[in-house]
Amino acid sequence: MTLEELKNTKFDVPDKRLLEFIPLLVKMPLQEVAEILYQRDALFVLEVLNHFKIDEAAKIISELSIAQQIELFKNSSKKKFALFFEVMASDVRADIFQHLTQKEQADLLPYLTKQVKKDVIHLSNYPPETAGGIMKSDYPILKPHYTVEESLNLLRNEYAHNEYMNYTYIVNDQLELIGYVLLQDVALAEPQLSIQQIMKQCVGVAKVDDDQEDAVKKIEKYDLFTLPVLNKHNQLVGIITQDQAIDVLRLEQTEDMEKFMGMTRDSSDENYLETSVWSHFKKRVVWIVSLAVVGLISGLIIHSYESTLDQLLILALYMPMVADTGGNCGSQAATVVIRAMALGQFRLKNWFLVIWKESRISLLLAICLGFIAFGKVMFLSWETETPEEYSLAIIAFVIALALSLQTITATVIGAALPLTVKAFGGDPAVAASPAITTTVDITGLLIYFTVATSFFNL
Amino acid sequence: MTLEELKNTKFDVPDKRLLEFIPLLVKMPLQEVAEILYQRDALFVLEVLNHFKIDEAAKIISELSIAQQIELFKNSSKKKFALFFEVMASDVRADIFQHLTQKEQADLLPYLTKQVKKDVIHLSNYPPETAGGIMKSDYPILKPHYTVEESLNLLRNEYAHNEYMNYTYIVNDQLELIGYVLLQDVALAEPQLSIQQIMKQCVGVAKVDDDQEDAVKKIEKYDLFTLPVLNKHNQLVGIITQDQAIDVLRLEQTEDMEKFMGMTRDSSDENYLETSVWSHFKKRVVWIVSLAVVGLISGLIIHSYESTLDQLLILALYMPMVADTGGNCGSQAATVVIRAMALGQFRLKNWFLVIWKESRISLLLAICLGFIAFGKVMFLSWETETPEEYSLAIIAFVIALALSLQTITATVIGAALPLTVKAFGGDPAVAASPAITTTVDITGLLIYFTVATSFFNL
Numbered sequence: 052m053t054l055e056e057l058k059n060t061k062f063d064v065p066d067k068r069l070l071e072f073i074p075l076l077v078k079m080p081l082q083e084v085a086e087i088l089y090q091r092d093a094l095f096v097l098e099v100l101n102h103f104k105i106d107e108a109a110k111i112i113s114e115l116s117i118a119q120q121i122e123l124f125k126n127s128s129k130k131k132f133a134l135f136f137e138v139m140a141s142d143v144r145a146d147i148f149q150h151l152t153q154k155e156q157a158d159l160l161p162y163l164t165k166q167v168k169k170d171v172i173h174l175s176n177y178p179p180e181t182a183g184g185i186m187k188s189d190y191p192i193l194k195p196h197y198t199v200e201e202s203l204n205l206l207r208n209e210y211a212h213n214e215y216m217n218y219t220y221i222v223n224d225q226l227e228l229i230g231y232v233l234l235q236d237v238a239l240a241e242p243q244l245s246i247q248q249i250m251k252q253c254v255g256v257a258k259v260d261d262d263q264e265d266a267v268k269k270i271e272k273y274d275l276f277t278l279p280v281l282n283k284h285n286q287l288v289g290i291i292t293q294d295q296a297i298d299v300l301r302l303e304q305t306e307d308m309e310k311f312m313g314m315t316r317d318s319s320d321e322n323y324l325e326t327s328v329w330s331h332f333k334k335r336v337v338w339i340v341s342l343a344v345v346g347l348i349s350g351l352i353i354h355s356y357e358s359t360l361d362q363l364l365i366l367a368l369y370m371p372m373v374a375d376t377g378g379n380c381g382s383q384a385a386t387v388v389i390r391a392m393a394l395g396q397f398r399l400k401n402w403f404l405v406i407w408k409e410s411r412i413s414l415l416l417a418i419c420l421g422f423i424a425f426g427k428v429m430f431l432s433w434e435t436e437t438p439e440e441y442s443l444a445i446i447a448f449v450i451a452l453a454l455s456l457q458t459i460t461a462t463v464i465g466a467a468l469p470l471t472v473k474a475f476g477g478d479p480a481v482a483a484s485p486a487i488t489t490t491v492d493i494t495g496l497l498i499y500f501t502v503a504t505s506f507f508n509l
Numbered sequence: 510m511t512l513e514e515l516k517n518t519k520f521d522v523p524d525k526r527l528l529e530f531i532p533l534l535v536k537m538p539l540q541e542v543a544e545i546l547y548q549r550d551a552l553f554v555l556e557v558l559n560h561f562k563i564d565e566a567a568k569i570i571s572e573l574s575i576a577q578q579i580e581l582f583k584n585s586s587k588k589k590f591a592l593f594f595e596v597m598a599s600d601v602r603a604d605i606f607q608h609l610t611q612k613e614q615a616d617l618l619p620y621l622t623k624q625v626k627k628d629v630i631h632l633s634n635y636p637p638e639t640a641g642g643i644m645k646s647d648y649p650i651l652k653p654h655y656t657v658e659e660s661l662n663l664l665r666n667e668y669a670h671n672e673y674m675n676y677t678y679i680v681n682d683q684l685e686l687i688g689y690v691l692l693q694d695v696a697l698a699e700p701q702l703s704i705q706q707i708m709k710q711c712v713g714v715a716k717v718d719d720d721q722e723d724a725v726k727k728i729e730k731y732d733l734f735t736l737p738v739l740n741k742h743n744q745l746v747g748i749i750t751q752d753q754a755i756d757v758l759r760l761e762q763t764e765d766m767e768k769f770m771g772m773t774r775d776s777s778d779e780n781y782l783e784t785s786v787w788s789h790f791k792k793r794v795v796w797i798v799s800l801a802v803v804g805l806i807s808g809l810i811i812h813s814y815e816s817t818l819d820q821l822l823i824l825a826l827y828m829p830m831v832a833d834t835g836g837n838c839g840s841q842a843a844t845v846v847i848r849a850m851a852l853g854q855f856r857l858k859n860w861f862l863v864i865w866k867e868s869r870i871s872l873l874l875a876i877c878l879g880f881i882a883f884g885k886v887m888f889l890s891w892e893t894e895t896p897e898e899y900s901l902a903i904i905a906f907v908i909a910l911a912l913s914l915q916t917i918t919a920t921v922i923g924a925a926l927p928l929t930v931k932a933f934g935g936d937p938a939v940a941a942s943p944a945i946t947t948t949v950d951i952t953g954l955l956i957y958f959t960v961a962t963s964f965f966n967l
Contacts, residue, residue: 307766308938386766391780412793488837
């Protein structure tokens with residue numbers, strides 16, 4: 052049985068087949084066990100976890116979704132869960148704690164050791180999505196007057212299995228951050244040197260209430276293994292690690308796409324299937340309805356040219372084509388500009404270079420699309436009755452001209468909108484595609500009818 | 510002068526003001542110096558770099574864009590550039606080397622030491638965007654029979670400033686990967702133990718020709734500091750680090766958005782401003798033209814109902830509204846589903862749960878939008894002449910009903926398209942928004958005219 056098959060097998064509780072798999076599971080990397088247990092029934096998961104050591108089981112639980120972690124909490128004795136809790140990474144357990152009800156928190160607290168209790172309450176005070184909300188508190192610290200030998204002994208005796216000693220922070224007696232040492236510098240230095248003599252200055256630090264994405268940007272910019280987090284007194288209160296930066300980036304990866312499509316989000320780790328239809332609806336209806344309301348403007352424009360359309364019905368038939376083309380060109384330009392900004396490929400003060408480039412690109416696109424539009428009208432409408440005074444070719448030319456002008460306008464607007472949002476300090480990705488489509492619908496109709504009425508005597 | 514002002518100041522070459530800033534620059538973190546030099550003239554950058562030590566200058570160059578790195582190469586003597594090249598991180602210099610012309614490569618090679626020459630040629634053989642293409646080759650290795658004491662001495666003497674010794678890989682005499690040791694385990698172990706006794710099994714490995722994104726997923730899944738890269742003989746040939754994973758994820762961050770907007774991309778590090786108008790155009794025209802051609806189908810549908818529209822012009826006026834609503838709902842549903850898949854929130858075999866959820870959400874949206882559409886028609890068209898046999902209210906009801914049905918259809922299609930692409934092994938993000946808009950335009954028109962003609966006697 053392959054891993055893929057195992058993942059897709061449905062087990063009942065209790066299931067005899069499970070006993071066959073236990074010896075297989077306990078030999079697997081814990082992350083793969085977590086993958087197999089992902090979104091399975093809590094009682095089943097708890098039964099499997101019984102076959103692992105407490106610290107292994109705690110690691111497996113850490114890899115599951117928050118909803119599943121809460122389910123496990125609800126289905127196990129608080130005393131048992133407290134055992135896992137004690138050995139979990141500090142950031143994970145603070146996250147779970149934050150998601151429990153007050154009653155559940157009160158049920159769990161008596162089973163925790165004093166130190167863990169204090170740590171959990173401290174960490175869960177910070178809002179999620181801030182540096183404080185994701186930081187860890189289980190890392191070693193050293194004092195500047197320690198010798199290298201003392202430091203190594205301390206690390207060996209008190210932090211033997213700590214994962215974050217590669218970068219050890221140095222604090223003074225007021226717990227203020229004053230530097231860091233690399234483990235390799237400590238391990239390879241003369242034993243009688245003091246930490247002060249080998250420590251280095253920290254280049255990047257975060258404040259507890261910084262946005263988590265800003266913290267990640269610092270890790271990225273300075274290539275840090277860990278980023279120290281300070282409170283308002285400049286005391287070291289936590290660290291953020293590179294693997295947390297990766298998690299935050301993974302969440303951000305498709306977040307811009309959501310913003311671009313005009314989705315408002317309340318929490319970054321909402322699970323699609325676990326979220327109710329009603330919450331999904333609330334999240335989505337705002338934009339869709341706003342757009343429908345703004346669409347009134349297009350409606351008003353169309354109605355003000357009602358008599359024109361009545362006289363020359365063929366114009367009505369090509370309104371959707373002009374609208375679609377504008378929307379496609381505008382959204383495409385916006386996407387390119389947003390991506391270039393996300394990757395830091397130009398500075399805002401160079402906005403005119405961007406607009407100039409987009410203008411030239413749109414000219415090329417306009418020529419192509421104009422020819423296609425002309426061909427389309429000639430092909431689709433060859434049987435359509437037109438007024439005597441205008442040949443079909445003239446009408447096709449006018450429609451193609453309007454569409455070309457709309458292509459240029461829509462592309463430039465599409466590029467300009469994210470630049471404008473950024474200039475006012477916003478996130479360019481909120482210059483959402485539907486907003487652009489709706490905006491260029493309006494310009495498109497205005498261009499279309501203006502061109503048409505000035506060519507024809509309507 | 511703040512950092513922001515410094516960044517925005519234009520310097521000429523040579524510029525006397527620069528001399529004032531040099532003492533300031535040399536005290537800054539190198540990444541910030543790089544930010545100030547970003548996209549400045551090559552001669553100016555080289556002048557500033559003269560004030561830094563060779564290894565510092567090399568680090569600053571590493572942080573610049575590839576286009577700027579090539580400019581620096583072109584503007585400096587090959588002998589001088591070779592000095593920087595020698596001390597650069599192995600992955601960065603291989604990347605630069607790959608971007609040089611054959612002639613430029615030949616000019617540079619004579620100035621390199623034998624070992625760097627070999628390393629650069631080796632690394633630049635792997636295609637970019639593969640594990641081999643981004644891996645580094647400057648990391649320590651140990652043999653299993655070394656004692657802890659020998660190992661520490663080796664690390665101290667030969668790799669003192671190496672950044673990757675926290676995770677040191679163990680290879681046998683055939684250079685096959687057999688495990689790794691954490692620096693902390695070596696530093697804190699009894700000196701006479703052998704490496705074999707303290708080494709651990711590697712959980713994740715990459716092959717040289719794996720996709721870089723798969724390599725990053727392994728780093729993410731197993732929370733690795735570094736991922737070992739093996740050739741087809743299972744020999745260790747490189748490592749990929751967490752900060753490289755962060756870079757790859759940053760590139761991916763808005764990539765899905767580009768795919769979703771139907772942009773084809775040839776290379777992940779193309780710079781917006783440095784790419785020519787013609788390349789931008791080629792990258793963008795394919796989709797825009799394909800969509801215009803597929804739009805022919807909508808045109809054909811509209812034309813086949815031309816006589817209907819002629820009899821009841823009011824129907825023509827609301828075609829754009831139905832099309833826009835469908836596009837918005839479909840794209841929104843697709844965005845949500847793509848994001849949930851990117852975050853691994855459901856398995857493909859649960860597709861029916863997704864469709865079922867989207868159907869219910871779309872029903873709620875349809876009710877809202879239906880009411881709005883009814884109100885819109887009553888408001889916008891109160892002066893419009895309608896045939897005697899149908900009151901405006903009846904017409905508004907029919908249009909609202911068609912729009913509601915279109916809302917449901919478009920939402921379900923929008924959710925189903927990325928699921929389908931994924932089921933066929935593709936990247937769900939290519940179920941692009943313009944493709945969805947074009948598809949639901951067609952369904953929208955069919956629904957609209959079918960509903961209208963069955964209610965009215967046309």
